[in-house]
Amino acid sequence: MASYSSRVRADAARWASSGLIDGKTAEAIVLDVEAHERRSLSFGSILAIMAALLFGAAILVFVASNWEAIPRVARVGALFAIIFSGYVGGAALKLNDHAAIAEGVWLIAAAAFGGAIALIGQMYHLSGDETQAVLTWCAGTAVAAAALRSGPLTIGAVALAAAWLFLREVDFWRDTDFPYAFIGIAAVLWLVSYWTDSAASRHLILLSLVFYAALLAVEHDSDLVGIAAVLAAISAALFALAVVMPEKVERIVRLGGLLPVHGLVGFLTGMIMIQFEVADEDGAGFAIAAAIALAGIVAAVVLAGRDSRGLRWIAYSGFAIELCMIYVIMIQDMFGTAGFFLAAGVILGLLALAIIRVEKRMREPRVTQGAAA
Known part of the structure; x- marks a missing residue:
């Protein structure tokens, strides 16, 4: 498969030959794309980071094996x-233009920091539980990420924060309070991601916040519908802002135009939680929630689906889930399975026809303007 720069080079040549752009503009487009592509991760860079993760895993397993034969001071000193x-070595490599290897070495150091926390706590029987160790590991990794302006370390810090959220809530070891502090942790890591220019970290933070909202709703079971409704409403509002004023929103969130995708994920999560909660209580309530969810899916595809394949796939998956829920909860006893699939096929066909017509109308002004120019 041709690289992105190769496709842009071919497109730019075609645009220039068609008179859409001049030769200088075509050359500038190609040079800009090639410059940005060189700064992206190559296959060798990915292998270097994977090797670093394996080394880090080896360190953690080595620590977990409780190597009693080595003196305590030697263990701590080695880590x-x-x-x-x-x-320090990663910083030197970064200064000598070996950025990918430097990031991998930093990941090894971050893994060793986690191993040191576990080992010292084990040797000296320090008070606290594993969740506190994970949070300390997260804080240390975040500080290192900010000091070194490392994107992979920022991702690691966010992943550790998400792990802390999960472990704290599921109460693997003891009864603990709900981790409300995750909101503050997420805000700090979001600021760090700006400094390190890690869009991937911001994507992971948004997904973690949706997970946090779901855990919060389960924790406060008596108000699950209200919390899920707030999640769906906030997600829908973010989606609307990203569609109405994309440039302004993108300058703030810097997500590569993918905020609508996160908005749809949050909206579907909230609506599905509401539907599960009201399924056994009120058929009318479930029908209203299902109708709102389906309307939201259609609106998402029409408003932002044309330019985002990921959003379309999430919308289609959500639509399939909604159909299954409607069948199981509402119409299983009303129609046979064949009748359900027939009705679903008709609905999908009409929906596809409507979307095609809307997208065609949305493209027409652009074609007309291009021809006039």
Whole structure:
């Protein structure tokens, strides 16, 4: 498969030959795309980061094996030597234009920091539980990410924060309070992601916030519908802002135009939770919630689906889930399975026809303007 720059080069040549752009503009477009592509991760860079993750996993497993034969001071000293040499050596590699290898070495140092926390806590029987260790690991990784302006370390810090949220809520070890502090942690990591220019971290933070809202709704079971409705409403509002004023919103969130995708994920999560909660209570309530969810899916595809394949796939998956829920909860006893699929096929066909007509009308002004120019 041709690379992105190769496709742009071919397109730019075609546009220039068609008179849509001049030769200088075509050359500038190609040079800009190639410059940005060179700064992206290559296959070798990905392998280097994967190797670093394997080394990090080896360190953690080595610590977990409880190596009693080595003196305590030697164990701690070895881990801190790995941490120091990893961060300093990675900085030296970064200065010598070996950015990918540097990021991998920093990940090894971050893994060694986590191993050091576990080992010291084990050796000296420090008070606290595993969730506190994970939170400390997250804080240390976030500080390192900010100091080194490392995108992969920022992603690691966000992943550790999400792990802390999960472990804290599911109460693997003891009865704990709900981790309300995750909102503040997410806000700090969001600011760090701006400094390190890590859009992937912001995507992960938004998904973690949806997960946080779902856990909060389960925690406060008596008000589950209200919390889920707030999640759906906020997500729909963010989606609307991203569609109405995309440039202004993108300058703030810097998500590569993918905020509508997160808005749809949050909206569907909230609506599905509402439907599960009211399914056994009120058939009319479930029908209203299902209608709102389906209307939201159609609106998302019409308003933002044309330019986002990911959003379309999420919308189609959500639509399939909604159909299954409607069948199981509402019409299983009203129609046979064949009748349900027939009705679903008719609905899907009409929906596809409507979307095609809307997208065609949305494209017409652009074609007309291009011809006039």
